[in-house]
Structure formats: structure tokens, C-alpha cells
Amino acid sequence: MMSKSLLKAVSCLTVCLSLAACGKKFNPADGAPPPAQDARTGDMSLVTVDKPDQFPLIAADKIEAAADLKVTGTVNPDIAREVPVISLASGRVVDIKARLGDNVRKGQLLLKVQSPDSTNAFDTYLKAVNDERLSNKAYVRAKDLYEHGAIPLSALEQAEDAEKDMQADLTAAEEQLRTLGVDKNHPSSVVPVYAPISGVIIGQNVTNAAAAGVTFSGSSTAFTIADLSNVWILCDVYENDLPKIALGQSARIRINAYPDRELTGRISDIVPILDPNMRTAKVRIEVRNPGILKVGMFVTAAFESRAKAVHAVVPASAVLHLHDRDWVFIPSGNNHFKRVEVHGGNMLSGNRQELLSGISAGQQVVSNILQLEATLEAQ
Numbered sequence: 001m002m003s004k005s006l007l008k009a010v011s012c013l014t015v016c017l018s019l020a021a022c023g024k025k026f027n028p029a030d031g032a033p034p035p036a037q038d039a040r041t042g043d044m045s046l047v048t049v050d051k052p053d054q055f056p057l058i059a060a061d062k063i064e065a066a067a068d069l070k071v072t073g074t075v076n077p078d079i080a081r082e083v084p085v086i087s088l089a090s091g092r093v094v095d096i097k098a099r100l101g102d103n104v105r106k107g108q109l110l111l112k113v114q115s116p117d118s119t120n121a122f123d124t125y126l127k128a129v130n131d132e133r134l135s136n137k138a139y140v141r142a143k144d145l146y147e148h149g150a151i152p153l154s155a156l157e158q159a160e161d162a163e164k165d166m167q168a169d170l171t172a173a174e175e176q177l178r179t180l181g182v183d184k185n186h187p188s189s190v191v192p193v194y195a196p197i198s199g200v201i202i203g204q205n206v207t208n209a210a211a212a213g214v215t216f217s218g219s220s221t222a223f224t225i226a227d228l229s230n231v232w233i234l235c236d237v238y239e240n241d242l243p244k245i246a247l248g249q250s251a252r253i254r255i256n257a258y259p260d261r262e263l264t265g266r267i268s269d270i271v272p273i274l275d276p277n278m279r280t281a282k283v284r285i286e287v288r289n290p291g292i293l294k295v296g297m298f299v300t301a302a303f304e305s306r307a308k309a310v311h312a313v314v315p316a317s318a319v320l321h322l323h324d325r326d327w328v329f330i331p332s333g334n335n336h337f338k339r340v341e342v343h344g345g346n347m348l349s350g351n352r353q354e355l356l357s358g359i360s361a362g363q364q365v366v367s368n369i370l371q372l373e374a375t376l377e378a379q
């Protein structure tokens with residue numbers, strides 16, 4: 001928050017001084033620096049002072065560093081960690097045990113479906129049991145008769161083949177029951193559906209009394225569960241900025257909801273297709289989720305450019321922070337000073353600040369804005 005005195009300083013530099021207009025003369029005995037005079041050049045950022053040496057200047061230093069490329073993005077599930085919950089039995093939903101957004105565990109009961117498929121499968125199983133029992137008796141009888149010479153070998157082989165066919169049918173019927181989730185020892189027309197993995201339910205396509213499966217035009221996917229331990233950050237990068245990034249490059253992630261937290265991710269894909277209207281490409285960043293990232297959150301991703309650039313460096317005291325914008329004062333000749341907007345970068349050692357744009361290295365600036373403030377307060 002800028003002090004009232006600094007506001008006064010800016011005001012004094014950009015508007016006419018009322019003291020000068022009233023004809024007040026400077027008295028050296030007062031011990032105060034001479035007041036700034038109104039240049040009336042029509043440029044509100046340009047002012048003059050009687051003695052510019054009262055405001056020491058310093059040449060901006062330079063630093064060569066990789067520039068940051070900042071883009072916005074959203075949190076999305078890793079599609080490789082998304083698993084649909086499918087009801088293999090078609091029927092009517094009679095009970096739902098989970099809802100959209102719930103955290104579930106692997107094997108947790110999610111819903112129950114009343115389905116004729118389970119009834120038909122159990123009926124097929126019972127018939128297979130009866131047929132296999134009968135074929136087994138026929139095979140045992142044929143084997144005994146063959147051993148006593150009552151029937152030829154071909155008759156025994158036919159009985160053996162029939163027994164093996166019935167065993168195959170019985171195995172298939174048992175497997176069908178297991179697939180549908182029906183216990184052959186405790187059969188029921190209600191089929192339970194369990195969570196295949198642990199995670200968060202990010203999609204729900206069924207409600208109570210709705211159809212499940214595909215036979216009755218229901219949704220084959222009742223729920224979608226996502227493991228959010230690792231997530232994707234999808235960003236839009238402009239075409240001109242694509243040469244600054246590469247696969248495998250690290251990225252710093254800032255979360256709008258948690259501005260004090262910074263995460264690190266890695267670029268895992270740069271989509272080779274540009275949006276024809278925005279001229280941007282989708283960039284995918286894989287991030288380990290510490291438990292605070294939620295699907296749909298807005299984030300800011302910062303990439304360190306592969307190309308280095310030269311930026312100006314000035315003392316932090318030379319930068320005026322006013323209304324979320326940064327300014328410096330530069331000499332403009334004939335006792336003039338001009339206020340120039342700059343784009344502040346990182347803070348450096350020695351209480352210095354990097355300036356990404358606005359002035360160039362070697363350009364002179366007023367070294368201490370607080371000294372300028374004190375001078376104007378003394379008027």
C-alpha cells in the first residue's frame with residue numbers, strides 16, 4: 001500500500017505546483033530543497049525541477065537470464081487414470097450408494113441393479129449342472145460296459161466327448177455368474193456393482209429407478225472414477241511462444257485458490273494442432289497432486305524460456321509501485337524528469353529488481369524514489 005506522502009510525491013510531479021502559481025519564492029535560509037516547477041508541456045508525466053542534482057541518478061545495470069513464459073490453465077484428470085464403472089447386467093437401478101464427487105475405495109459398493117440377466121444366467125447354470133450330472137453318469141456307465149466288452153470303443157469315446165462338452169458348458173455358466181456378480185450359492189435378481197479403483201467420482205450417469213446397461217437404452221457407464229493423485233494441467237500457448245518450450249521441460253504451477261503454494265510439473269505433451277481462431281496449442285503438464293488440486297481449478301503455469309534475454313536491473317528503491325503498476329523516473333533534458341512505466345521482474349540480491357520491459361540496460365533513472373518523496377514533502 002503506497003503511503004500518503006508518496007501519493008503526494010506523484011501528484012506534485014504530474015500537476016502544477018500551487019505554490020509556484022501563488023508566487024511563493026524559495027528562501028535558501030529555510031534549508032529545504034527548491035520546489036519543483038510546473039513545466040506545462042501538456043505531458044502529465046513530464047515535470048521540471050530547479051535543481052535536478054537534488055535527485056541522484058544511476059545507470060541501470062543488466063542481467064542475462066532466461067525469461068519466464070506465463071500462461072493460464074485448468075486442472076484436468078489424467079485420462080489414463082479414469083476408469084468407467086460399467087454395469088454388465090442390464091436392468092433397473094434399485095439402490096445407489098455413491099454420488100458425484102464422492103471419494104470411493106476399490107471394491108466399495110456403488111449401486112444395485114435389478115436385472116433379468118442374472119435370472120437367465122442362473123437358469124443357464126442350473127441346466128448346465130443337470131446336463132453335466134447326466135452326461136457324467138452316462139460316461140461312467142459306458143466305461144463300465146466297455147470294460148466288460150458290452151459296447152465298442154467308439155461308444156465309450158462318444159460318451160466321454162459328451163461329458164467334456166457338458167463340463168465346458170458348466171464352466172461357462174459359472175463364469176457368466178461371476179461376471180455379473182451373482183453368487184451361485186445365494187442367487188438374486190439384484191446385481192451389485194463395485195468400484196474398480198479408488199478415487200473420486202467425476203461422472204454420474206444414473207439415478208434411482210433409471211435404466212442401467214444397454215439392453216434397456218440405459219447408460220453402460222454408470223459412474224466415472226478418476227485417480228487424482230496425479231493430474232493434468234492443460235494450458236493454451238500462443239504460436240509465437242512455442243519455440244520457448246519443449247517436452248520434458250519443468251513448469252512452476254501457481255494455484256489461484258492457494259497463492260502461497262507452488263507446485264512443480266513436467267511438460268508431457270505439446271499438441272501438434274493449433275486452434276485456428278486463437279492460434280494457440282494445448283500444452284499438457286503432469287503434476288503430482290498434494291491433495292489440494294481439484295478438477296476445473298484455474299492455475300498459472302510459468303515456463304523458463306530456453307532462450308536467454310538481457311534485462312535492465314535497478315535498485316529496488318528506484319521503482320515506484322502505484323496502483324498495481326511499476327514506474328521509474330528518467331531524465332528527459334532541460335531539468336525535466338519523465339515517469340516511465342516498467343514491468344517488474346524478480347527481486348535480486350543486493351536489494352535490486354529486474355525490469356523486464358520499459359527501460360534498457362545503461363539507461364539512467366532516479367536512484368531513490370523515497371528521497372524524491374522526502375524532497376517534495378519538505379516543500
